[in-house]
Amino acid sequence: MKPGLAMLLCASLVLAACQREERDTRPQSSLGSGEQPTPVTTLEPGGGRPSPSDNKAAGFEANAFHLSEGKRLFGWFNCSGCHSNGGGGMGPALMDEKWVYGSSMESIHATIRDGRPNGMPAFRDKIPDDQIWELAAFVRSLSGKAPSSAAPSRNDDMMVHPSENRLPDAATLGKSP
C-alpha cells in the first residue's frame, strides 16, 4: 500500500473516534412528567394499561450515558430494596424474561411513574421525568434488552451478577433461538 493512502486511512480511523454519543443533560424544564395520560384504573394485570408510544423512549433505550445514569439511580433510590439487584425478592425479578406489564420502555416508565398494584410505589413528582426514563432504560438492560455496546459495564463495588453488558438476553439465555 502506498504510504499516502495508509496515512489517509489512519487519519480517517483516528477521526472516526471523534464521533461521540450525545449527552442530553439539560432537558427542557417545561417538559414535565405529564406527557402520558394518567391511567383511569389501577387494576389491569397482564399489561392492559394503555401505553401509547412515546417519542422520548427511543432517545433513552440505547444511550450508554442514560443507561449508566439509570444504573446509578437504581442504586441511589434503593430499587434493590425490593428488586434485589434485579434478581427479585419482595418485588418481581427484573433480569428474567417475564414482564407482568410488558417490556416496552413506555410500560416500564409508567410502572415507575404511577406505581403498580401489590407494592410498587408511584414515583411521580419524586423523580424528574428524564430520570424515570433513564431508570426504565436500565431496567430493560437487566434482561439483556439493551445493546451490549451501550449497557452499563462493571460496578464500582461488588455485584452478585456479571455487569449488564455481559448478561445474556433473558429470553434466549444467550443461545440463538
Next chain:
Amino acid sequence: MASAMACVLFLQGCAGWQSALDPKGPAASELAWLIWFFTGLCAAVWVLVMIALAAPLVLRSRQRTEPLVLDAGADDRKFRVVVAALGVTALILIGLTLLSFFANRTLAAIGSDAALTIRVTGHQWWWEVRYENAQPNRILTTANEIHIPAGEPVRLIVTSTDVIHSFWIPSLAGKLDLIPGHMNVLDIEANKPGIYRGQCAEFCGAQHANMGTFIVAEPRPKFDAWLNEQLQPAAAPTSGEAKAGGDLFVKRPCVMCHRIGGTRAGGTVAPDLTHIASRQTLAAGTLTMSRGNLAAWIADPQGIKPGAHMPVVSLNGDELNAIVAYLEGLR
C-alpha cells in the same frame, strides 16, 4: 531588572489560601522546606556543571600551543576529577534520600495523638465530611467545608465511592488519593486560624476542576460551638414562603437525594443540607453562598456544572422562590 520584577510578580501568585509555597501547617512547612532545599541544591549543582563545561571554552586560548605533545599526567588528572564528581553525586543523592526519609517520618508523626477524626469521602463532584465521635448521636455529616480546631492535629480518613479522587489542601499538607473501597489516612494541622482552599488533585471526570473544598481552622472554643450548632436539627422556617418551601422540598425530587436533619428528608446520596446556608460556597466551591446563586443552582445545575449528578428539576417560579427562601434559612 524587568525580569526580576516579573519574577517577583509571578511569586506573588504563590501566596494566598491555596499555595504549597505558603505553608500554614507543620506538614506543609516540612514539605516546603524540603522542596526549597532540593531545588536550591540541584540549582547549585547545575550551575557548577555549567561552569565546568564553560571553563575549557573560555580558557582554551591559554592551552598549550603544541597539541600533539604528550602530557603524561593528563589521564590521571581526568580520572581523579571523574571519581571526585561521582563521589559528590553519590553523596548528594544519599543526602537527599535521607532528608526525604526523615521528612516523611516527621509527616507521619504529626497526627499520632490526634483527638479528632474526620472521614472525607470523595464523590463526583463534591466532598462528604463526617466527624467521628464515640457517641453516635454526636456524629456529624456535612459537605464540602471542613472545620478543624487550629493548632491541633486532625486525622483524616479518606475514601471514595465512585472513581479515584485526590485530597489536596496545599497550604496544610501534601495530596493523598481517595480510592473506592480503600481507606487512606492523612494527618493535618493548621498553625493558626484561617481559611484554606483545597482542590481535587486527580482528574475524576467532567467537573474535576469544580471540586473544591475549604478548611476552616478556628480556635478550639469556636470550633466546639460550631460543632454543637451543626449537630442541631435544621432551623424551622419562619416566613410563610419558607414554610411552603420546606413542604415543597419533601414533595418534590429534592427529597430523594438530600437530607435535612429534623425533617422527613433523609436521602444520603447527595450533600446534607441541614445547615447549608452556614457554608461559604455552593456546589463544592463553585459559587459563593447567596440567594441568587442558590436559585441559579437549583434552576439549572447542569448549566453551572454540566454532567453533575443533580438533574434539572422542573419547578415554576413560585416553587423555586419558596425552596430558596427555605434553604436560605438553614443556618
